[in-house]
Amino acid sequence: MRDDLLGAHVSTSGGVEKAPERGFEIGCNAIQIFSKNQRMWKSKPYIEGTDRKFRENCKKYRIKKVIIHTSYLLNLATIDPIKREKTISGLIDEFERGDYLDIPYLVIHPGSAIDTTEERGLFEIAKNVNTILKKKRYKIRLLFETTAGQGNNLGYKFEHLFYLLKNIKNDNIGICLDTCHTFVSGYDIRTKKTYERTIFAFDEIVGLKNLFAIHLNDSRAKLGSRIDRHENIGEGYIGKEAFSFIVNDERLKNIPMILETPNGDEWYKKSLRLLRGMKNG
Numbered sequence: 524m525r526d527d528l529l530g531a532h533v534s535t536s537g538g539v540e541k542a543p544e545r546g547f548e549i550g551c552n553a554i555q556i557f558s559k560n561q562r563m564w565k566s567k568p569y570i571e572g573t574d575r576k577f578r579e580n581c582k583k584y585r586i587k588k589v590i591i592h593t594s595y596l597l598n599l600a601t602i603d604p605i606k607r608e609k610t611i612s613g614l615i616d617e618f619e620r621g622d623y624l625d626i627p628y629l630v631i632h633p634g635s636a637i638d639t640t641e642e643r644g645l646f647e648i649a650k651n652v653n654t655i656l657k658k659k660r661y662k663i664r665l666l667f668e669t670t671a672g673q674g675n676n677l678g679y680k681f682e683h684l685f686y687l688l689k690n691i692k693n694d695n696i697g698i699c700l701d702t703c704h705t706f707v708s709g710y711d712i713r714t715k716k717t718y719e720r721t722i723f724a725f726d727e728i729v730g731l732k733n734l735f736a737i738h739l740n741d742s743r744a745k746l747g748s749r750i751d752r753h754e755n756i757g758e759g760y761i762g763k764e765a766f767s768f769i770v771n772d773e774r775l776k777n778i779p780m781i782l783e784t785p786n787g788d789e790w791y792k793k794s795l796r797l798l799r800g801m802k803n804g
């Protein structure tokens with residue numbers, strides 16, 4: 524198998540230590556997982572020895588990078604004190620689980636300004652993350668994901684991400700770019716020219732040095748629609764060519780690229796083969 528960092532989001536059913544084998548079976552060199560049930564506030568702690576088994580399996584199944592995607596319930600942008608407290612303790616739990624498993628990246632959607640303005644929401648996100656990271660130094664790096672901007676979700680403009688990087692007083696943070704989300708929020712990548720323009724804008728505003736992970740998803744919705752519907756690679760409005768620019772981009776060489784496309788393992792396998800086939804040399 525090629526020496527790349529391509530992979531997919533895989534299930535942890537039956538235990539987190541089962542994920543590396545699932546990744547291996549569909550051709551992943553990198554995987555993304557949930558650290559716990561992503562739709563529940565509370566989850567049991569890992570049973571003893573899970574960390575050792577998980578690391579052994581990553582080695583055995585040659586998984587070189589792992590990413591945790593945080594729970595969908597978290598909302599760092601809320602001004603509601605109860606929701607804020609739940610989010611903070613939920614996120615601390617994700618940090619702890621990540622460090623326990625020795626995972627390098629923790630991806631989070633910045634937050635939703637459902638009960639406030641965008642400006643205040645961004646301010647709250649930075650403040651809440653500062654609160655968490657001031658109390659303890661974690662090994663895992665927190666990555667804010669670019670979002671589709673559906674509803675009141677923040678993070679659909681590169682400027683939002685710049686604001687967070689600037690206002691969080693910690694260097695152990697960064698960005699995860701999702702190709703479907705950036706596309707529907709208005710950043711075109713379908714031609715060489717538009718791709719270069721988007722990467723240039725990202726580098727100017729956010730900085731490529733802050734990019735640590737990529738979600739490779741095609742889109743079922745149009746450019747600028749702000750509708751978050753993932754599609755299999757080459758089957759959506761983005762189309763195959765954009766993905767060939769990404770997998771061949773020298774600037775993105777050491778960045779894990781994770782599929783979050785629908786329809787399960789057969790499509791994951793097919794998409795990973797397609798992406799590897801696009802690689803020059």
Ligand SMILES: [Zn+2]
Pocket residue numbers: 668701738783
């Ligand atoms: Zn994503």
Ligand SMILES: [Zn+2]
Pocket residue numbers: 671703704751752753
């Ligand atoms: Zn999405």
